[in-house]
Amino acid sequence: MASRGGFSSKIGFILAAAGSAVGLGNIWKFPFEVGEGGGAAFVFVYLVFCFILCFPVMLTEIAMGRKTSKNPVGAFNALGYKKWNFIGKLGILSGFLILSFYNVVAGWAFGYFIEMLSGNFEIGNQFGDYTKDVYKVGGYAVVFMISTAFIVSKGISGGIEKASKILMPTLIIMIIGIVIYSLTLPHAIDGLSFYLVPDFSKLTAKVIGSAMGQAFFSLSLGMGALITYGSYVGKKDNIVTSAAFITLTDVGIAFIAGLMMFPLVSYLTEGTMEGAGQGAGLIFAVLPGAFESLGPVFGVIIGSAFFLLLSFAALTSTVSLLEVPVAYAVDELNLRRTKAVWIVAAIIFIIGLPSLVGNGYSEFFTNFITYFGAEQPTDFMTFIGHLASDTFLPLGGCLIVIFAAYVWKKENLSEEISSGYEGYKGSIIEKYINFAITVFCPIVLAIMFISTVLSKFFN
Numbered sequence: 001m002a003s004r005g006g007f008s009s010k011i012g013f014i015l016a017a018a019g020s021a022v023g024l025g026n027i028w029k030f031p032f033e034v035g036e037g038g039g040a041a042f043v044f045v046y047l048v049f050c051f052i053l054c055f056p057v058m059l060t061e062i063a064m065g066r067k068t069s070k071n072p073v074g075a076f077n078a079l080g081y082k083k084w085n086f087i088g089k090l091g092i093l094s095g096f097l098i099l100s101f102y103n104v105v106a107g108w109a110f111g112y113f114i115e116m117l118s119g120n121f122e123i124g125n126q127f128g129d130y131t132k133d134v135y136k137v138g139g140y141a142v143v144f145m146i147s148t149a150f151i152v153s154k155g156i157s158g159g160i161e162k163a164s165k166i167l168m169p170t171l172i173i174m175i176i177g178i179v180i181y182s183l184t185l186p187h188a189i190d191g192l193s194f195y196l197v198p199d200f201s202k203l204t205a206k207v208i209g210s211a212m213g214q215a216f217f218s219l220s221l222g223m224g225a226l227i228t229y230g231s232y233v234g235k236k237d238n239i240v241t242s243a244a245f246i247t248l249t250d251v252g253i254a255f256i257a258g259l260m261m262f263p264l265v266s267y268l269t270e271g272t273m274e275g276a277g278q279g280a281g282l283i284f285a286v287l288p289g290a291f292e293s294l295g296p297v298f299g300v301i302i303g304s305a306f307f308l309l310l311s312f313a314a315l316t317s318t319v320s321l322l323e324v325p326v327a328y329a330v331d332e333l334n335l336r337r338t339k340a341v342w343i344v345a346a347i348i349f350i351i352g353l354p355s356l357v358g359n360g361y362s363e364f365f366t367n368f369i370t371y372f373g374a375e376q377p378t379d380f381m382t383f384i385g386h387l388a389s390d391t392f393l394p395l396g397g398c399l400i401v402i403f404a405a406y407v408w409k410k411e412n413l414s415e416e417i418s419s420g421y422e423g424y425k426g427s428i429i430e431k432y433i434n435f436a437i438t439v440f441c442p443i444v445l446a447i448m449f450i451s452t453v454l455s456k457f458f459n
């Protein structure tokens with residue numbers, strides 16, 4: 001059997017899982033979703049979802065992975081419920097779709113590193129032209145996919161674990177530094193109030209659906225990434241504290257990314273917050289102007305370091321996205337690891353081409369689909385985001401907890417969680433998890449799934 005690799009230590013798993021969770025989802029997607037969702041009310045719903053709904057799903061995924069030491073499809077087979085492995089297959093499909101566009105955005109971020117290095121702060125005003133330049137940004141996307149594939153082909157543990165121990169904290173310190181700076185700028189207070197003072201009248205079904213999708217996307221849930229990573233975790237590790245750490249880190253970083261962005265948006269728009277809802281271009285349009293205001297030397301240093309570190313954060317996420325289908329291909333299709341990696345990476349890159357050209361270059365993919373009743377068309381990349389992260393991930397999460405609660409049985413899940421956590425059985429945490437997976441999550445996630453489909457695709 002092909003070797004699956006493993007983590008060198010408990011901290012290795014936590015770092016890798018946190019590395020999977022923390023990425024463009026926190027720093028690119030979260031701020032623009034908050035902007036589109038109208039601000040603080042979105043943030044509130046997002047936080048509630050992360051802690052009460054997503055946490056039980058995360059624990060279930062890690063436990064299933066550790067119990068079976070398998071990929072998302074193999075995990076269902078190994079537990080003896082082959083019929084249910086369609087949930088894992090849905091996860092693998094989600095992984096393909098998400099990585100296909102994620103890699104394009106990661107390429108943009110990497111390209112911004114080079115732009116900042118050359119002092120081109122004007123790029124913020126020319127973001128549309130930048131994404132249209134498909135040979136350039138396509139080149140960055142190729143570099144990114146090759147780097148991801150290279151790391152995954154070397155197996156899970158290794159250099160990336162070590163590098164993330166230094167680079168992730170550096171990124172966090174840097175964001176905190178920018179937060180402090182942005183709070184000193186004129187109009188910062190209007191940005192803060194947009195971000196932190198909720199106006200609940202802004203909560204529509206669509207906004208709530210986006211908050212749900214964002215929670216799943218950001219925590220890397222609902223597609224078996226954490227089943228796959230959980231398969232590398234030791235029996236003596238306490239997975240409840242691991243899951244809590246991963247959730248807190250991920251949510252914490254998204255939160256401070258928002259604290260960084262909205263005062264800057266407010267500064268650049270003189271307090272009007274116009275353009276906060278501009279979508280996927282938000283950080284790319286706003287941050288260069290902020291770096292420029294630091295002066296030529298600091299601007300170049302801080303600006304380029306920021307986008308380089310962001311690219312690294314994205315890389316630890318693309319690695320986990322690629323690992324899911326690769327683990328499947330290695331375990332279930334008996335492919336050699338290296339071969340599996342390059343084949344899957346190539347296929348995903350090709351699936352990502354419409355996302356690459358659908359940001360201005362190709363008319364067809366830029367105005368790809370007009371949802372029922374909508375006035376404006378939606379581009380291909382946004383459509384795939386709605387489909388995979390807002391729809392498939394919560395659906396996958398819903399099915400995973402239903403499976404764990406009623407098919408595999410909650411007693412078996414408890415048994416698995418209690419390995420490495422002696423006092424788990426009978427604790428309040430166990431009671432909550434059992435309630436969540438049997439009743440709360442299935443009901444809420446099923447409602448969310450239906451309402452998201454109706455509100456997103458049928459205006």
Ligand code: PFF
Nearest residue numbers: 021023024025217218220225
């Ligand atoms: N959580 C990652 C981010 O926030 O950037 C994206 C992601 C990675 C989603 C892995 C899903 C996944 F399985």
